[in-house]
Amino acid sequence: MSIKEFITSIPVNKVGIKDILKFEKSPTNLLVAALTLLFLAFFVIGVGIYLVHGHHAYGVTRQHPWGLLIAVYIFFVVSSTGLCIVGSLGDVFGFKDYEMISKRAIFGSIVTILGGFAVIAFEIGHPVRMLIYNILSPGMRSAIWWMGTLYGIYLTFMIIEFIFLLKHDMKNARIFGLIGLLVGLAAHSNLGGVFGFLNSRTISNGVFYPTYFILTAFITGIYIAFIMMGFRYKLRFPDNAKVMLTNLALIQALLLAILMFFETWKMLTGIYGGMPGRADVAEHILTTWPFWAEVIFGMLIPFLVALLTKGKNHxxxxWASLIGMVGIFFMRYDLVHDTQLKPLQMMKTREYMLPPEWVHYFPSSTEMMISLGGLGIVVLLYYVGTKVFNLDADAH
Amino acid sequence: MARYGMALDYKNCINCKACEVACKEENGVLLGADKHRIWVGVKEVEGQWPNLDIVSNTFVPSQCQHCEDAPCQEVCPTHATYYDENHVVRVNSDKCILCSYCMNACPYDARYVDDRTMTVDKCTFCSDTRLARGETTTACQNTCPTKVRTFGDLDDPESEISILLKTRDHFSLKSHLGTNPKLFYLT
Known part of the structure; x- marks a missing residue:
């Protein structure tokens, strides 16, 4: 089969602009549509401001060079890896109950990583130069190099897997899905390594983040699986979806319990012994509201809902998953901000009688607009995908 | 080829900031970019009048430590940060993608964004200017009225800095991180 034949044989729905604009005009749908358009407009405005003012349009500083856009990039790529894990349960590992979400989850993993790339393109100062010198002059000891390169390969495999899923070629979908999953996990743990390798930032340095990223990716994937299925079936789930969602809810409860256990020990080991630069930062984190937003929204509420309903109230x-995603956003924001909390140049902090203080950062409106724009791009691409492709499981 | 380093007799520093001015003038650092390439850390007098702890008041001049094992060089995804033939940690602005990873990885907060090139910049030991012209001093060293700084080749046993490091006790900043700085503070 020639490449042309292969491409033309991919099953797609022939849709025009009119078909895309056609949807049930329910209040929820209209609200989502209006918000998506608003976010896309934000993206255009935010990018316009960035192109004129560069990084000066952002709240980032020399002491806090990574800001909201890095956090949002991580938010999207974590979502992508999580959806890849959820999608792989059915088509890679062969668990029949989860096959009904495979195609949808893999497509979700593609659009979320594209959203992440759209955001990071306006955080990296020279993205085109990055593409050139990533190849011509690779820094093989850099976690960013591995992360970026592996995510590029991962995206390729996800697209190939999705095409085979569309063509219902399960054998090839399994092969490319497995390779894509392994590359995705490697890429994602390298993203944790970007923080874990920072010897100068003792609060982040170590094995925690590379492993925690995989755990939280799975958790994020399950949250999004609930959201996607909720919109797909308008909260009136068919029986086969109920079986899958109950299982996912129970897995989620277990994963959240492990995450809370990990987090507790991270904070305990951080504070214990009073090591300067780590203990003081950990104690400070406990006094900040985004940390508690992360814990309450991202972990506690969904955990209690899953546990108390035994996963049966889908x-x-x-709704707990929607709240959970808000918590996941704060989780990413905290990860980036907390890493940079401690001023490194200790001598300077004592100038002019100023006591040592924490590095301050608050995102600018431009950063917020580009970040929301990323969400708009993801929702738009997903919506178009639901029209162009058949994302439901094929009948056997 | 040399292995350049700098010894700082920091207790001689009077915080006149002539080094900061000379560095800006020599290397074309933008006005307003204060304490970017080099700076003087100030520890104020402790205690309350009349019981002032006068010896607590110190000035600590600092800059890029030109580490032998520089974290900023390790984390650079495009090799924009590199060691030149004189073991000076430099940045090739043509390759810098401004991912800011080096700014986060540097334990000494010695890197900053140059608004003209929109790339990360740092102290170069005047490699582009004075050393390129064949001189063997840096601007900050040359201008210092109390001779705080001694710059030279650490591989040359007869150099002033080598003799100083053999005869004077010294320490490095955050040496526990294993970065092996080439800035030495004389005690």
Missing amino acids: VMMF
């Missing part, structure tokens, strides 16, 4: 799990 509508409540849908």
Whole structure:
């Protein structure tokens, strides 16, 4: 089969602009549509401001060079890896109950990573130069190099896997899905390594983040699985979806319990012994509201809902997952901000009688607009995908 | 080929900031970019009048430590940060993608964004200017009225800096991180 034949044989729905604009005009749908358009407009405005003013349009500083856009990039790529894990349960590992979400989750993993790339393109000062010198002059000891390169390969494999899923070629989908999953996990743990390798930032340095990233990716993937299925079936789930969602909710409860256990020990080992630069930062984190937003929204509420309903109340799990994603956003923001909390140049902090203080950062409106724009891009691409492709499981 | 380093007799520093001015003038650092390439850390007098702890008041001049094992060089995804033939940690602005990873990885906060090139910049030991012209001193060293700084080749046993490091006790900043700085503070 020639490449042309292969491409033309991919099953797609022939849709025009009119078909894309056609949807049930329910209040929820209209609200989502309006927000998506608003976010896309934000993206255009934010990018316009960035192109004129560069990084000066952002709240980042010399002491806090990574800001909201890095956090949002991580948010999207974590979502992508998580959806890849959820999608792989059915088509790679062969668990029949999860096959109904495979195609949807793999497509979700593609659009979320594209959203992440769209955001990071306006955080990296010279993205085109990055593409050139990543190849011509690779820094093989850099976690960013491995992360970026592996994510590029991962995206390629995800697209190939998705095409085979569309063509219902399960054998090839399994092969490319497995390779894509392994590359995705490697890429994602390298993203944790970007922080874990920072010897100068003792609060982040170590094995925690490379492993925690995989765990939180799985958790994020399950949250998004609930959200996608909730919108797909308008919260009136068919029986086969109920079986899958109950299982996912129980897995989620277990994963959240492990995450809370990990986090507790991270804070305990951080504070214990009073090591300067780590203990003081850990104690400070406990006094900040985004940390508690992360814990309450991202972990506690969904955990309690899954546990108390034994995973059987799928509508409540849908809402808990939406709340969970808000918590996941704070989780990413905290990860980036907390890493940079401690001023490194200790001598300077004592100038002019100023006591040692924490590095301050608050995102600018431009950063917020580009970040929301990333969300708009993801929702738009996903919506178009639901029209162009058949994302439901094929009948056997 | 040399292995350049700098010894700082920091207790002689009077915080006149002539080094900061000379560095800006020599290397074309933008006005307003204060304490970017080099700076003087100030520890104020402790205690309350009349019981002032006068010896607590110190000035600590600092800059890029030109580490032998520089974290900023390790984390650079495009090799924009490199060691030149004189073991000076430099930045090739043509390759810098401004990912800012080096700014986060440097334990000494010695890197900053140059607004003209929108790339990360740092102290170069005047490699582009004075050393390129064949001189063997840096601007900060040359201008210092109390001779705080001694710059030279650490591989040359007869150099002033080598003799100083053999005869004077000294320490490095954050040496526990294993970065092996080539800035030495004389005690």
